Amino acid sequence: MIIVSLLLHLLINSSPSLSLSPDGLALLSLKSAVDQSSSSSAFSDWNDSDSDPCRWTGISCMNISSSSRVVGISLAGKHLRGYIPSELGSLIYLRRLNLHDNSLSGSIPTQLFNATALHSLFLYGNNLSGSLPPSICTLPRLQNLDLSRNSLSGPLSPDLGDCKQLQRLILAGNEFSGEIPGEIWPEMKSLAQLDLSSNRFAGSIPRELGELKSISGTLNLSFNQLTGEIPNSLGNLPVTVSLDLRNNNLTGEIPQTGSFSNQGPTAFLNNPKLCGFPLQKSCKNGDKTSPESKKSTGDNRDSRKGLSTGLIVLISVADAASVALIGLVIVYLYWKKKDSEGGCxxxxxxxxxxxxxxxxxxxxxxxxxxxxxxxxxxxxxxxxxxxxxxxxxxxxxxxxxxxxxxxxxxxxxxxxxxxxxxxxxxxxxxxxxxxxxxxxxxxxxxxxxxxxxxxxxxxxxxxxxxxxxxxxxxxxxxxxxxNNGSLADALRGRNGQPSPSLTWSTRLKIAKGAARGLAYLHECSPRKLVHGDVKPSNILLDSSFTPYISDFGLTRLITITAPSGEPSSSSGxxxxxxxxxxxxxxIKPSDRSNGYKAPEARLPGSKPAQKWDVYSFGVVLMELLTGKSPDSSPLSSSSSSTVVAEVTDLVKWVRKGFEEETPLSDMVDPMLLQEVHAKQQVLSVFHLALACTEGDPEVRPRMKNVSENIDKI
CATH class of the missing domain: 3.30.200.20 (Phosphorylase Kinase; domain 1)
Structure with a gap:
């Protein structure tokens, strides 16, 4: 009788966990793999007595074949310590795995790739080690792979070329080594973002990288040990791409073809043996002549050995006279052009x-x-x-x-x-x-x-x-x-709602015009001006909603005209x-805030820079897209399958939404939902805004590239 009672007691107490769905049991392996003292709140509602895990913190589900299946895990920034269990590979409908910014260690289990529905894997900001498993490309739908800021090592496998659907590959801040394989890049027809910076890659830059026709934003190979010359093929990249080749051991002359003409000097800094425009280091003849031309030059020198001294002097004088004549012609044409009416x-x-x-x-x-x-x-x-x-x-x-x-x-x-x-x-x-x-x-x-x-x-x-x-x-x-107020007035109006006139085509027109104006200030104004305070209240609109950048150059004037010994507040x-x-x-409270300022612009004593304006413009783009001010508190969005946590930072909110693949309808201004035809354009502007608001100012594009990019939309 005692034995029967004991068996009945065990059956009753074990029945709740037996009732938990297979997906729930697989998730409990993650709870077991993590040190509970480091994650007291992350798993507080993960109860094995539940029938399914769909109400658990960080879990998203979808109704598939009349049952709820786990499609998303999001436990980013939860201070988790432990490892990634291989049992997560049994979640066959798992699409998104977000475990970034924790303290997880160990290797990436190859069994994880049995979850063949995975298309977004965000594991950056952990302590993961080991190599990048070649079998990762057995995931047929993999689009986003971010493993940056870990301790992964070893070479990149040529099998990475099998990830044909990959759109974002970010491996920065690891210990990968060896040469960057060239054969994988022509296969990646959809790759839009590539960041291999801050590793130990050596050897030359593969010329095949020039075949990445879908790349946008920044191609980042900085802070490695790359050697050799920069391949001319990189000039075939889209003109809107920004290169970052800093802190390598590259040599020779910087090519001057194609997209190279749009690069600034920061793209090539700290390569001591690199020369040519836009660096302020001219190339010596020996540096920029090819082996073939050097051989030809050598042959010519050999042939001149047989010439007499008098003939050599005569040839030299003739050469000098020709150069002088050409110089006089150039000077004459220059002054004639300067004297002509209208300049040029x-x-x-x-x-x-x-x-x-x-x-x-x-x-x-x-x-x-x-x-x-x-x-x-x-x-x-x-x-x-x-x-x-x-x-x-x-x-x-x-x-x-x-x-x-x-x-x-x-x-x-x-x-x-x-x-x-x-x-x-x-x-x-x-x-x-x-x-x-x-x-x-x-x-x-x-x-x-x-x-x-x-x-x-x-x-x-x-x-x-x-x-x-x-x-x-x-x-x-x-x-x-x-005469038509500012963009801030149009976006927020008297009742806090956007003006009915702000259709998608009008917003795109405003974005394009404002980008051109800022790019002009940066590239073509006499002193390469920095605005320093880009925000909707400083973008004025006329009756046809043509935008005008205002208030540029005022910060310096206010400092000059402030009364002696008083702050420059102009409160007369x-x-x-x-x-x-x-x-x-x-002025509206939102206009007094730091919501539009770049992170580095908020530091005391920081000096204004053009990349400040790029960041601020990116925030303005996000506001045009979402209808939300960067200081609206809180920002929230929800759907049946995903809930975006409340945050007060518009940039973080948008980034989180894209990481968790929040439906576009939950992110854009409801006024734009009626313009279904504009969905692809809206996505393109979102990606441009994300590029503009990168935390590292060197990674942000130049305003000129932003303008060219948005003009193509």
Missing amino acids: SCTGNEKLGGEKGKTCCCVGGFPKEEDSEAEDNNERGGEGRGEGELVAIDKGFSFELDELLRASAYVLGKSGLGIVYKVVLGNGVPVAVRRLGEGGEQRYKEFVTEVQAMGKVKHPNVVKLRAYYWAPDEKLLISDFV AASGFLGGALPYTS
């Missing part, structure tokens, strides 16, 4: 540059304005330093100071960058007048220098500065008035200079 013209890219017939080409086809009449006018402004003078930068725009004083003025807004008024002149033309600080009387030349640089910026997507006023106690900037009173102004409107 640029064809093919007028939409990216300034006014017709008055533009000059600069790097990448972006037109660059000739030094205009702004210099002459600004120099003339020095005459009025005593009592102040209104100086017109644009010859076609002139009015008297008294006219400005008498005009009706309406306050548009006030911030740390000064008070902004709308002023309607006597001829009915409205202008925007920004009132700066009252100090800086000893820094007149600095002020004029900054205004000169701003006055030379002329681009159809940048607000044009028309005039300025300087006096010891008053500084004003007069620019075009843009609104009255006293322009009468009849309405009470100022305060």
Whole structure:
């Protein structure tokens, strides 16, 4: 009787675990493989008494053949210590495995690849060791593989070429070694992101990498031990691709073909034996001549040995005379061109540059304005330093100071960058007048220098500065008035909802125009300007929703004009200079935040850089796509199969959504869901925004490449 009771007791207590589905039992192996003291909250609701694991933390399920099956595991950043159990390979419907940013160790079990439905494997930021299993490409649907920041080692197997569906391959920050195999890359027709940086790869760069036609963003081979010359075939990569070949042992001249023309010097730094543009290290003849040409040169030298001394001198004199004549012709043509009216013209890219017939080409086809009449006018402004003078930068725009004083003025807004008024002149033309600080009387030349640089910026997507006023106690900037508010107003409006006019085509138009304007400031403005404060409130819109970049170059002016010993906040009173102004409107709280600033821009004492603007523009793209401000708290999204945790950072929210493959309908602005035809375009802009908001500024694309990329959408 005692034995029967004992058996019955065991049966009753064991029945709950027997009722757990096979998927649940496989998941319990993960719970057992992890040190429970390090993950007290991660598995708190993983109970073996449940019938299925679909309500467990981090588990996503889907109804397949009338039963709930596990399709996703997401336990990222849970401080897990332990190993990855091979039993997870029995989850035959598992699609996403996210265990990144934990402390898991050991090797990647080959049995894991029995889960043949896997298409996203995110294991980065752990302590995994061993080699990359060649059998990983037995996963027929594998698209995303991120194993970065582990301790994986050994060579890359040529079998990696069997991962034909792979779109992201990120192996950075490991200890992989040997040569990078060349035969695997032509097979990867869909590969969009490749990062092999910070490993121990040696040998030459395989020329087959130039066949990656789908690659976008950055091709990163930096911080390895690669040697030899850079293959010309990399010039066949898409023009929007940024190369990162830093910190290797590459030699020879940097090729100048194809996509190489779009690379900046940072792509090639810390390769001591590398030379040529864009590095500031010219190549010696011996460095850039091929073996064939060296042989030919040697033959010529041998043939000259038989020439007489007098003939050699005669040939040398003739060569020198020819060079001098060519030089004179070039100088003559240059000055003739400079003297001709209109300076020079640029064809093919007028939409990216300034006014017709008055533009000059600069790097990448972006037109660059000739030094205009702004210099002459600004120099003339020095005459009025005593009592102040209104100086017109644009010859076609002139009015008297008294006219400005008498005009009706309406306050548009006030911030740390000064008070902004709308002023309607006597001829009915409205202008925007920004009132700066009252100090800086000893820094007149600095002020004029900054205004000169701003006055030379002329681009159809940048607000044009028309005039300025300087006096010891008053500084004003007069620019075009843009009549339809800002992108911030259109996105958030009075009720916090986007304007009904913000269709997908309108948003794409705004994104393209703003990208062109910023790219012009970076590449073609006289001083290669950094905006430093890109956000929707600084992108103005006209009645047709054409965007205009505003408030560029103001940070420096505010510093100059701040009263001595006071912070540069421009908090002077609104009255006293322009009468009849309405009470100022305060800037929205979101515009005062750091939500649009790059991580490195938030550090004290950091110096503004163009990659700040790229990051900020990426956040603006995300806001255009999602309709969410980067400071809306909380951001949340859910579906029947996945729940995205609440976060307050828009960039992290979007990245998490893509990692967990959240349905697009849960991420984009609901207003855009009706435009089903735009799905592929929306995805393309999302990927561009993610590239712009990379944490490492060196990995972000240049604004010029962003503009070219978005113009193709």
